[in-house]
Amino acid sequence: MANLGKPARVKLIFETLQRLYPEPPVPLDHKDPYTLLIAVLLSAQCTDERVNTVTPSLFAKADTPEQMVTLSVEEIREIIRPCGLSPQKSKAIHRLSELLLEQHGGQVPQSFDALEELPGVGHKTAGVVMAQAFGVPAFPVDTHIHRLAQRWGLSRGRNVTETERDLKRLFPRDYWNKLHLQIIFYGREYCTARGCDGRVCPLCRACYPDRKHPKRLNKA
Structure with missing residues (x-):
């Protein structure tokens, strides 16, 4: 199986995250x-x-x-x-x-x-x-989202600002807020800093089945 092109990767990632985390909660407890x-x-x-x-x-x-x-x-x-x-x-x-x-x-x-x-x-x-x-559309990018975006071939951003720009271009505006949370939850469960180097988790394997070496990342 060959590596997926970017449109196919975007579609796969989007559909997978919607299926796994249809209603992701805000992970920080708050009341207002x-x-x-x-x-x-x-x-x-x-x-x-x-x-x-x-x-x-x-x-x-x-x-x-x-x-x-x-x-x-x-x-x-x-x-x-x-x-x-x-x-x-x-x-x-x-x-x-x-x-x-x-x-x-x-x-x-x-x-x-x-x-x-x-x-x-x-x-x-x-x-x-x-x-x-x-509820204002935003796509907050931390170092974890920055890392996953590179592993999935969605961005070559040298920092979180560039990665945020790339992700906003790839995904529908109405889903930005939910996707921010979905990527966080996916990263914690499947694509952790130590648990996946770009070849281990389900999405990394599905997007890049031919990847032989750890994904080199641009630091945030």
Whole structure:
């Protein structure tokens, strides 16, 4: 069996993900845009599972900007320490909460530009919030999605920005938000960093049955 061409790969990947994960849940526990924003910020260089063990303690004390600014940076830092990077994250959480109150009436703005102006909020974090809190089409790409897109021959992007651009061109806009989650869940279950080198998981094998060597990846 020969390797599939790109249109066939896109079709196979899309149909497989729809079948495996028809209604993928948001993996970070939250109740509103603010708690989602904080959870996504905490997930940087940390697993969603660990974030979900930390946020209940944080949100029990403060789950609104008004409540968060009453905590000191040190109090926030102590609670979120298991997530890593706690000095930077605690300062960002406290300051962005202040800015939400000062500039946005205590509400999370529904704008990529406004979100990315907040401390600790990059393009990927803004994309997750816009997609999952507000339903705005986005395709947030982290290093895992970046890696899978290369293994599947969907992008040669040298960074997550280039990979995001390529994925948006390949898949229907109405499915971007769902596909972001579907790829994450597939990667965790089948195409992990250590468990697949581009020749192991079902999609890698189906797309590239002739691949003999590990897929060399451009670093995100």
